[in-house]
Amino acid sequence: MKPPPTPGLVNRVIALTFLLLTFTGTLGLGAVWMRQGISSTANSNRALEDRITQVERRLDHVNAEVAAAVNPEALLRQNTFMRLALASPREIQIVRPIGSPELRLAAKRNQEIFRLGATSSDSAGAFRIVTASLR
Amino acid sequence: MSKGFASNRLTLLAIGVLACFTGVGVRLVFLHVVDREELLGYVDKARRQIVVEHARRGTILDAKGNLLATSKSEVTLAVDPWALVEYLDSDRNDARRARKAGDERAKRGQLAGLLGLSVAEVEQAFSPGMRPIKIEADHRDGKVDGQTRDRWVKLREGLDEPTFDLIEKLNVRGLTHERIYRRVYPGGGLAANLIGYVNKEGNSVTGAERHFDLYLKGEDGWIESEQDGARRELAQFRSREVPVRDGNDVVLTIDSVVQHIIEDELRTIAGKFNPNFATIIVSEPRTGRILGMANYPSYDLNNYSKAPLEAQRNYAVTDMIEPGSTFKIVAAGAALDQGLVTPASAFDCGITSINYKGRDLKLPKEDHPFGQLTVAEIVSHSSNRGAAQLAMLMGEDRFYEYARRYGFGQTTKFQLGGEIRGILEDPAHWDGLTITRMPMGHAIAATPLQIHMAMSAIANGGARLRPQIIQEIRDSTGNVIRTFAPEKVEQVLRPSTAALLAQLLHGVVGPGGTGEGFDVKGFEVAAKTGTTQKIVDNKYSNTHYVGSFVGFFPASRPELVVSVIVVDAQVPNDKNYGRAVAAPSFKRVAEQLIQYLDIKPAQPLNRSIIAMQGGFP
Numbered sequence: 001m002k003p004p005p006t007p008g009l010v011n012r013v014i015a016l017t018f019l020l021l022t023f024t025g026t027l028g029l030g031a032v033w034m035r036q037g038i039s040s041t042a043n044s045n046r047a048l049e050d051r052i053t054q055v056e057r058r059l060d061h062v063n064a065e066v067a068a069a070v071n072p073e074a075l076l077r078q079n080t081f082m083r084l085a086l087a088s089p090r091e092i093q094i095v096r097p098i099g100s101p102e103l104r105l106a107a108k109r110n111q112e113i114f115r116l117g118a119t120s121s122d123s124a125g126a127f128r129i130v131t132a133s134l135r
Numbered sequence: 136m137s138k139g140f141a142s143n144r145l146t147l148l149a150i151g152v153l154a155c156f157t158g159v160g161v162r163l164v165f166l167h168v169v170d171r172e173e174l175l176g177y178v179d180k181a182r183r184q185i186v187v188e189h190a191r192r193g194t195i196l197d198a199k200g201n202l203l204a205t206s207k208s209e210v211t212l213a214v215d216p217w218a219l220v221e222y223l224d225s226d227r228n229d230a231r232r233a234r235k236a237g238d239e240r241a242k243r244g245q246l247a248g249l250l251g252l253s254v255a256e257v258e259q260a261f262s263p264g265m266r267p268i269k270i271e272a273d274h275r276d277g278k279v280d281g282q283t284r285d286r287w288v289k290l291r292e293g294l295d296e297p298t299f300d301l302i303e304k305l306n307v308r309g310l311t312h313e314r315i316y317r318r319v320y321p322g323g324g325l326a327a328n329l330i331g332y333v334n335k336e337g338n339s340v341t342g343a344e345r346h347f348d349l350y351l352k353g354e355d356g357w358i359e360s361e362q363d364g365a366r367r368e369l370a371q372f373r374s375r376e377v378p379v380r381d382g383n384d385v386v387l388t389i390d391s392v393v394q395h396i397i398e399d400e401l402r403t404i405a406g407k408f409n410p411n412f413a414t415i416i417v418s419e420p421r422t423g424r425i426l427g428m429a430n431y432p433s434y435d436l437n438n439y440s441k442a443p444l445e446a447q448r449n450y451a452v453t454d455m456i457e458p459g460s461t462f463k464i465v466a467a468g469a470a471l472d473q474g475l476v477t478p479a480s481a482f483d484c485g486i487t488s489i490n491y492k493g494r495d496l497k498l499p500k501e502d503h504p505f506g507q508l509t510v511a512e513i514v515s516h517s518s519n520r521g522a523a524q525l526a527m528l529m530g531e532d533r534f535y536e537y538a539r540r541y542g543f544g545q546t547t548k549f550q551l552g553g554e555i556r557g558i559l560e561d562p563a564h565w566d567g568l569t570i571t572r573m574p575m576g577h578a579i580a581a582t583p584l585q586i587h588m589a590m591s592a593i594a595n596g597g598a599r600l601r602p603q604i605i606q607e608i609r610d611s612t613g614n615v616i617r618t619f620a621p622e623k624v625e626q627v628l629r630p631s632t633a634a635l636l637a638q639l640l641h642g643v644v645g646p647g648g649t650g651e652g653f654d655v656k657g658f659e660v661a662a663k664t665g666t667t668q669k670i671v672d673n674k675y676s677n678t679h680y681v682g683s684f685v686g687f688f689p690a691s692r693p694e695l696v697v698s699v700i701v702v703d704a705q706v707p708n709d710k711n712y713g714r715a716v717a718a719p720s721f722k723r724v725a726e727q728l729i730q731y732l733d734i735k736p737a738q739p740l741n742r743s744i745i746a747m748q749g750g751f752p
Contacts, residue, residue, distance in 0.1 A: 039371035046370040057208040057314075060191075061296045067202035067321030072395035088730045091656070096736065 182361045184368065190353030191316060191611070193382030195330055195343055198426075198606055201391045203330050204344065204436075206316040210294040212250070212302070215286040216263040219309035242307045249302055250291050260288045261309060293317070318344075320436035326394045328430045328449040329387070329551060329604065332439045340439075341447060343385060343604070346551050350608050353382030381611035388606045393417055393427040396727045400720050401431040404701055408716055411703035414451045414583045415724065420591045420693045422621045423600030428584075451587075452547075452554040455580040456681045456702060459667030460517045460649070460713070462543075462576030462586075464593060466525040467514050467639065469537035472597075472632040475528045478511040478639060484520040489571075491527050496571050498523055515642035517649045517664060522574035531562035531570055538573075540627045541589040542599055543581050548624075550604045557581040576667055583683075587698040589627075590663070590685045593636050594693035597628035634691075637661045641690040653718040655688065655725050657736035662686020662721065664713035669703065679703050684717035688725060689737030695728055697721055 068074060079086050097104055166174065195204035219239065226232045247257040266285040290310075294302075299312070318333040331342020339345040339352075356379030361372035397415040404413050410431065417427040430450045434442030448454070470476045484505040488497050499519040513521030526534045538544065544559025558580040560569075565578075572578045581589075584602060592599035601622040608617040628636065640661035644654035649664040665683035668675040682704060687696040699717040706716060728734070 035371070039369070042370035042373065046368065056191075057296055060205065060207055063202060064205050064207045064319050064321055067205065068319075071201070071322045071325060072392055073323065073325070088727065091726065091729060094730075 184360060184362045184366075186358045186360070186368065188356040188358065188379040189316065190355050190379050191381045192318065192333070192353060193351040193384045193611065195347075195351070196384060196386045197326075197389050197391045197394075198386065198424075199390060199392075200386075202321050203326060203387065203391070204318060204320050207319045208296055208314055209292070209317045210296070210299045211292040211313045211315065212290045212294055212299070213311050213313070214260045214288045214290050215309050215311050216261050216288060217284045217286055217309075218311075219261060220263050222308050239308055242305045245305055246302060246307055246310075249298060249305075250294075252291070257290070260290050264288075287311070322391065323437060324433055324435045325391060325398065326387075326389055326427075326429070327433050327436050328447070328451075329389060329428055330436060331551075332436050334439070341553075342449070342551055343387060347385045347605065350383040350385055353611075354380040356380065383611065383616065384609040384613075386606045386609065388424040388426065388603055389428070390426045392731055393728065394429060396731070397427045397429045397724055398433070400699075400724050401429050401433075403723075404699075404704075404716070404720055405431045408701060408704035408706060410701045410705070410716075412450045412454070413701045413704075414698070415700075415720070416451055416583060416587045416696075416698045417724070417728065418587065418591060418602065418696050420594035420600075420687060420696050423588075423591070423595075423603045424606070424621070425602055425604050426695075428604075449551070449553060451583045452549050452551070453582070455555060455557045455582050456700065457576055457579065457667040457670075458543075458581050458586050459576040459665035459681060459683060460519075460522075461590070461663045461665035461683050461685045462579065462581075463514065463517060463522045463574060464589065464636065464640070464663055465538050465541050465543075466522045466529075466534065466574040467510060468541075468593065468628050468632060468636050469534060470510070470525040470528055471635055472537075472628045473529060473533070476510050476525065478635065479509050481507050481509050482513065482521050482524045484508045484513070484518045484524075486520065489524065489527070491570065494567065496568060498571055499575055499577075511639050511642055512647075514636075514639040514663075515645065515648040517643075519575040523571040526570055526574035531565060534570070534574070535559070535562045537627070538579070540599070540625055541592060542585055542624070542627075543579060543589065547582075547584055547588050548601045548622075549584060550602075554584070555582060557585055576665065583698060583700045586665075586683070586685055586700070587696060590687060590698065591696045592627045593633050593640070594661075594687035594696050595633070596630040597626055597633035599624045599627050637687075637690045637693070640686065643686075649712075650684065650686075650714055650718050653684070653714070653722045655722060655729065658688045658725070658729060658734070659690040659737040660686055660688045660722075660725065661690035661693075662718075664718060665700075666712045680712075682713040682716035684713045684721040686721065689734075691737050694734045695725075695732070697724055697728070699724070 078084075192206045194202055194206070197203055223232055223236055223239075226235060243257050243261060244254055247254045250257070264285045265282040267281055268283045270279060270281045302310070320327075320330065320332070327342075329342055331340060331344040331346075333339045333344050339348040344351065356377045357375075358368075358373055358377075359375040361369045363369055397417060401413055401415055404410065413431040415427070415429050416425065418425045428449070428451050430448070432443075432446040434446040439447070471478075484501065484507070486498060488495050490496075501519055503516075505516060505518050505520070508516060508518050508521050510521075510525070512518070513525065529537070538559055544557055546554045546556050548554075560578075562569075565573075569578050588599060588602055601624050603619060603621060605619050607615050607619065610616050627633075638661075640663060641654075641659050642648055643662050643664065644650040644652070644660045650660075650662055653662070654660045663685055665681070665685065667681045668677065669679035669681060670676070671679055681700065681702050683698070683700040685696075685698040685700075687693045699720045701716045701720075704716040
């Protein structure tokens, strides 16, 4: 007849079994926690996708509405409805400058400056205006 | 307790445990092997789902980025009346059930208000009913009587998103919906013949919608996953996912404002002359880009189903007409290009017949009696006999070759298709009089676009381009993935000849020209009038005419080519001449385009003649 196992061995087996159970339990719980995390992430992703799709749909709707509101026919209707009397200019109303418009404007401005200088008395104030506008 | 009993008990327990395990094993074998397919099918049906995500069709834009066609989400609202019944029946408490029913009734009242329906109509949709079903398919409600619960009663379709958002907030029980993308055309009838449409079945039918369908349609995506008992997707069980690829955007060369200007002008023509059909085309000579192409009659793209088929045709490419005097640019251009004549060369246009290759040929009639005319005057006065003599100088073969070079008798390769070639017979099939009649635009048929592109070749230094209607393709994020450059088809005339001919055509709107009074001051209109009798019952009619005015401006620096063609205008005293029905429209359109496109007035003709430099290489 074999001798019964020593209490130390039994305690070690029990401890190891407990450790094993704890380990596997932790693994199991970890797996559950991970799956839960995966599913909540997946669901929030899907919710975000749905939201994006919804926003895109609204954008399409708004874009179509804007396009319908700004097409030439609609604008002309608005022009009539609001009595704005807006019309494109006719060629006869347009004066096309010959040469560089910048030079023409500069010459005009200079003429104004010198005229101002000539009409006012020789005061320092007039000179200050000239320098300020040339700056 | 005896030792035997204990032993038997252990044996019985062991047998019991073994039997249990065997039972479990057998059940597992049945589940996993014998009934596997059936059960898998059931699970698949109950849990697995494939959700198709429909691609959003790309938009069509004009050259300035204005939307011409887009897809808008719309909701079809329906009712599952039995869902409401089940919801109320699930509550055993009578008082609470009555309160719930009252709340739902109140919501339905609000729903009716949002939908613009009467409460009675909505209540009718919510009353549970049955619908017939095939007996062999009737296994849904446990009774095989050929009747099943009607769970889809359509309440309203074409509902917009903002209204649907309000309806969703009401949280009405039993309400269900389906979303679809519907094609909308913000411009209504703007450029209808060019854009085309997509029908209710989602098939592209005509125009850019059809011809660029490959770019526009995109690719549907799908998701394979599982669903819970309430049919909600379990996103964590997605096993396969093919992303949706939205369609590309197509950018056309047309400009909405230019298109509107010419469509507005066509409405004026229609109101004034009630023609059979009319066309106005505007393009850039140096690139071949079509800025506008409009037809009368036309239709509203958002109500395409109500439009007659005749209104859906793009007459500019699907129908042919005799070009009439606008075709004289061929004879004049060819004779100048060959060096056979100069603008000052004179011809006797008072003669009624001429000897050609040993035969006396009768020359065509003139609208006005002429005597000696120079080539410049033949063009400006539109002399039929002068044009015939110019063609005779070259002979049939060379004249035919030039007509081909101008693009007659062949398609222009218009990108929206539907185009016909017109008629230009080989000289071998000409009769004896064709050489006298074809130079004045008879015995030949061409589409309005062919005539337009022939004139455009002169404006582009003699180089004929392919008409361009598509500018670029953009992906759904707006990146340009393909651009379309101008395409030169053929060098029709030498650049110097084209510039010379442009000057001669400017004479058409000058004193004594057929288009006198239709110049735009400072913008050197170079154009050609055209009037031709229509062939009715195999003979030229005296009451049905085609009036045209085709030209470009400024002559020395061409920026735009404009063609106005009016077929069968109803004019008092039958004065259907191009100058009466088409030239005024040309001038009005030109004046508006000059302002809109900020075209600068021309320099004198002897300066910076772009055509002289060769135009588009």
